[in-house]
Amino acid sequence: MKKQDLVLLIFILSGISACTFSDTDQKDVIVSGIKPVYGNDSYLSNIEVGDTIEMKSPGKIVYKAPYLFVNEIDKGIHVINNSIPQNPIKESFIHIPFNKDLAVQGNIIYADNNNDLISLIYYSKDSIKLIDREENTFDKLPVFPADYFGYFECIDESKGTVIRWEETELINPECKIN
Numbered sequence: 809m810k811k812q813d814l815v816l817l818i819f820i821l822s823g824i825s826a827c828t829f830s831d832t833d834q835k836d837v838i839v840s841g842i843k844p845v846y847g848n849d850s851y852l853s854n855i856e857v858g859d860t861i862e863m864k865s866p867g868k869i870v871y872k873a874p875y876l877f878v879n880e881i882d883k884g885i886h887v888i889n890n891s892i893p894q895n896p897i898k899e900s901f902i903h904i905p906f907n908k909d910l911a912v913q914g915n916i917i918y919a920d921n922n923n924d925l926i927s928l929i930y931y932s933k934d935s936i937k938l939i940d941r942e943e944n945t946f947d948k949l950p951v952f953p954a955d956y957f958g959y960f961e962c963i964d965e966s967k968g969t970v971i972r973w974e975e976t977e978l979i980n981p982e983c984k985i986n
Contacts, residue, residue, distance in 0.1 A: 837980050841958055841961070841981055844973055845971055845974055847969055847971035852971070855903065855938055857900050857930070859900065863878065863886060864880070865883075876890045879907060879909065879910050879919075882905075882907065883907065886898065887902065887930060906922040920946055923945065923946045924942060925941070926941050957985050959981040960973070960983050
């Protein structure tokens with residue numbers, strides 16, 4: 809046998825011995841990702857004012873004296889009393905599921921609520937009034953968190969509407985956003 813053939817044979821045999829063909833040897837792949845939390849459609853239309861929350865994903869900021877309205881992507885609107893600019897005070901948070909944008913004209917706040925356009929008046933940290941809801945104003949938006957890239961648990965529409973996402977460890981995820 810030639811030296812080249814012997815080297816090739818050794819290479820092939822070492823490759824075969826390194827391979828395993830047993831399914832029992834496969835390990836689960838665990839990665840960080842997100843999973844959907846499901847709810848019914850009435851959750852999407854539940855607009856309410858409550859206590860402040862931490863700013864994690866702020867978006868647009870609108871000033872209407874004396875307030876700053878700061879969009880929290882996919883969650884709602886922070887209301888900040890800015891009557892003393894050196895000491896702004898977080899006053900409340902308006903929960904608007906899947907809110908991505910807002911505008912203020914006069915005393916009316918306009919915001920998207922999934923694919924609906926809502927208009928409301930903010931009276932105080934304890935009171936808002938929903939004036940109108942224009943259903944299906946916007947195309948159905950993707951239900952993924954803004955600017956998310958990575959693995960996620962695939963959506964199962966039979967479980968209901970995705971109302972939010974939670975970070976979690978996923979085992980052998982099948983879905984990914986690049």
